[in-house]
Amino acid sequence: MPKVQDRRLPEPDSPEIRQLFPLESVRQLYGFLYERRDSPPTTEEIHAFVADLFGPQSEAIRRLRSIRDCFVVQRTQTGRIHRYRLLGWKADAPDAMRGTLSRATRARILAPQRCAQCGRTPLGDEVKLHIDHKIPISWGGEDDDDNLQPLCEECNLGKRDFYATYDSHSAAIRNATRQDEPHGRIGELLKALEGEWVPSDLISIVASMRQYQDDWQRRLRELKDLGWVYHNRVTWPAGSRRALSEYRLVKWTPWPEGSIRSAIEEGKSRKRAREDD
Structure with missing residues (x-):
């Protein structure tokens, strides 16, 4: 299990969490785990929570992986039941408040109104764009314009999952x-x-x-x-x-x-x- 920092967990609606997790679904799941620290939810409860909010096709485990990029979520097993307890910050977690993007920066990066990976647009394809770090912060990436790009939610999550394998x-x-x-x-x-x-x-x-x-x-x-x-x-x-x-x-x-x-x-x-x- 990864080492846990001696650092207080941020509140679910804090600026830190909003900076770390641009996706609403990931922030909501973090809040669920945060509130259930004393009674960790099961796999089925996590799936049900995400499905109730974002539909049955939502991928709860993918959202959980995003949280694990920054926080230690301990999985324990009793018989066939798995539970997930939010313990704390990972030892190598990035500093979420190191470079909060200004509104001007966000507007500048999102101005093309097109996903840099798949080319879909909010107007033509009804996708929501997010700002992605080409080089993840945890891999040494910075908040400068050259390292930022607009990605739709699907491409953003896919990239995170792919990079997380390394x-x-x-x-x-x-x-x-x-x-x-x-x-x-x-x-x-x-x-x-x-x-x-x-x-x-x-x-x-x-x-x-x-x-x-x-x-x-x-x-x-x-x-x-x-x-x-x-x-x-x-x-x-x-x-x-x-x-x-x-x-x-x-x-x-x-x-x-x-x-x-x-x-x-x-x-x-x-x-x-x-x-x-």
Whole structure:
């Protein structure tokens, strides 16, 4: 179970909760868990609570995962009954009040009136837009405009669920995002997880964090020009129709002074010159 901070839980209607959870459904579920701390609700009670408010198709567990991004929710089992107790802040939870967005910022980011991921609009498709951090705050993201984008509720929740599968690597990701160049972000991620098999999906996410990379595999291959060595494997997880590609770092060298890309290009030029001779 994650470590719990010695920090008071915020009230359900507090500015902290509104900043952490833009979605009303997540805030309502947090309030339900908060009020039931002394008598933790069961899985069935959580599903019933969310369904009563937002309809039978609402995904209660998805909302619960969003809460677990910031708070420790302990699950206990008695026979076949599971209960969920809200304990406190996670040890690595982001500071929700670190950068509350101004009304001007919110208006500026939402001005395109279109989801940056699926393209749907409030007027044409009746979707509600929310402000998303491209790099999550828990992964080192900031509140500057370059890291903000409008997403509809469905895309926002989907992205959170996808990214949440890699939260166990948040410290490594946070360190990698400090690198300005994609080679550096990829390399620092592999270094932090040296000896482990790193999924290609995670490498792709980290490579594109500051600017989208349509060919991150090439950036990865170019690390070999700096003397880096890594292995690659492809497996087929049980029950999946999609192959899983992973990379494991074997050897790395210190970063060159100045631009990594420039050092790689200079190395390629010297190699071509030797071959021509």
